[in-house]
Amino acid sequence: MFTAKHIKDGKMLIKGVTKFIHYKRDILSEEKLDAIRKKQTAFKELLRTGTKEEVREKAKELQKVCERSLPMPTMPGVRENVEVFFVAIVIALGIRSYFLQPFKIPTGSMQPTLNGIIAQGYSEQEETKWKEVEPNILVKGWDLLWRGRNYVDVTAKEDFTISKIYQKNWLKFFSFTYIERRGIRGEKLKPIRIWSPILQTVNDLGLRNHLSGARQGKAADGTPVFSVNGAGIKAGTVLARGYVDTGDQVLVNKFSYHFRNPTRGEVFVFTTQGIELIEERNGNTNSQHYIKRLVGVPGDRFEVKPPELHINGVRATESGINRVMERQDGYTGYVLSPRKMSPKRESFGMNSGKLPPREYMAMGDNSPNSWDSRGWGTVKEKNLVGPALFVYWPFGAHWGLID
16 A cells, blocks of 8 residues: 655656646746656656656756746745745645545535535526525625535526536636537637536526537546537526535545554545446546445445444444434435445345455445445445545534544
């Protein structure tokens, strides 16, 4: 599970250079950008085949190329600022790579322990009701800061046709829906940007009402894309209206599992790389991060007796699991099969003998609506990221340590 230090440092430097290019693009010439990218590509290749000494030497060269690419300083201290910039990036990436990683809860599979993205839409016919709900700008700002709630009210200002709808993410935590469109004479218009994830915008905030005949696909990063054959929109049409509550954002302790074994009952994060049924469902092999409750460790004999979970012949006693079984405060208990079952298999891993070595069972606290180990199998040790430690935003009922 451990990687050589010079390899880790090298990977962090590559990420640092990528960020350097992003932040300094506006003041760098195309020639210098090309030189940096070529050095970065060569360094990536060396990282796979080179010795420790070669990697360290080329790392120094790559950093110097970045430093020298900036315009000559017109005042003292610029060089020092560049060095501080690099150090800050490396430190931040080091913390993220080795210790803590932020993670956003995307779905409701862990409710009510952790909230996913929740949206509430209001149609054009509910305008009076919407006016009663929509607060003034000061309350909107407070709701965004404290509750992670964003209010959406987008109305067409002119006639146009929709050709495509896609999503872009900012800093991996903020999602925007973009409506690609053309004017009535076929001219390309500036896309409309809506601060809301694409699925919530389309399904909950009302945009689907204007997408007759739309075809849904996936972008290279796995996010949904809707292709629309010129859906006509009239000026004054409400495109999307309502509010969206962001999912809980948590810090994951990536350091812990290097020194201890995962513990039954804790909430943990893992990657989906190599989990066949998840990759088939997503239509690609891009690894994602999932968050569930760890309900079975190697050697456990597992049995679901709705609404209870039995481990090694007795009712589970861990506090997090026990809350689900008690069916209070929004918990519904455990069920044998989730509603969204894999088309290929019945619920498996349940009531079926011991868990193999280095394999773990994961289930969502929202058991009837969680696609988890019952649908796609166990989590291998190599996929483990770490236990979920702390909800750092929004500052609602879930803020604080995670149990």
